[in-house]
Amino acid sequence: MKAIVIKPHVIGMEVKNIDLEEKLGKNQVRIKTLYTGVCGTDRGLVNNKLSFVRAPEGWDELILGHEAFGIIEEVGEDVTEFKKGDYVVPVVRRGCGVCLNCKIGRQDFCETGNFVEAGIRGKHGFMREEFVDDEMYLVRVPESIKDIAVLTEPLSNVVKAIDEVMQVQRRMVWNCPDGAYDCRNAYVVGTGPIGTFYSILLRTYGFNVFMLNRRDPSPAEEYVSKRINAQFVNTTKSEEMNKLPKADIIVDSSGFPSAFIPLLSKINKNGILVLFGTETGDKTPIDADLVSFMVENNIAVIGSVNANKMNFKESVNYLTMWKEKYGELLNRMITTVVSPEEANTILEKKPKGEIKSVIKWSD
Ligand SMILES: [Zn+2]
Known part of the structure; x- marks a missing residue:
């Protein structure tokens, strides 16, 4: 079958035929891939910027792809949750089998x-025409969101992080007098798919959201920010920065400390900083005055990665709800769709004006 592969620690990617001869186990299903999404991690792998990449045991190549959506073609004899024709999204991380978190399905911890x-370290990914997977690692998707379900995986990571925020902020009373969050302000640094999902989810909780970047919005970003009633802020324009109210939560999806550290002076007491982006090279120091400020104001910092199966289920629920509420908004987030043969055009570098780029494998 056709697959997109990389050689770990080597720059480049290849579309080639690979026969994995995957046999269908009793608790497994065979899935025809419909769409796979491309994110910064995939590009980091193709450009050999991520040292943790690992091929499966016995292989020197790795099939890419961790954001997938497909349809079940065949079910094993003991499968109870799914049938042929069901739409599904697979979870990415599979546990170590040893630690307590992994034993209870919290392999994200x-x-x-x-x-x-899958598609990152030690397991083949989903950028291939079909794959076999255990039913326990699949999440059902309603047909009504099949055009946007490839967004489930990136959103699941955001759902997990905001769940953590809400748990940490139970350290005091953080909601507004009416019990919601409409009196709280959020800065979201970076306006790619992850920053956009943080913005939509925080708006759903009621936060006033400010979407920050070092430039003016692209047409797609302008549409998204207006549609969710968030404000796009160009951080290089002092007149826009001067008008920015203080933040109760700052989410960094950029990975550049030079982008979020200067913003910390604008964080309110008992605020929280969420670190989600990963980058290399930027060396912005944290000085003792900033440490004192964070101590004196109870500022919490959390880093967050990956998501558990419940977060995937919640993500499917949010996509279904937002499609009803916002109509075309989520479709407009998918700015580029290419065939597997054209995948190099979105995997080697980021297309201009991109929010989300995807590969279409089948109808
Ligand atoms: Zn573990």
């Missing part, structure tokens, strides 16, 4: 680090 991740 694996303690040993010996997990595998």
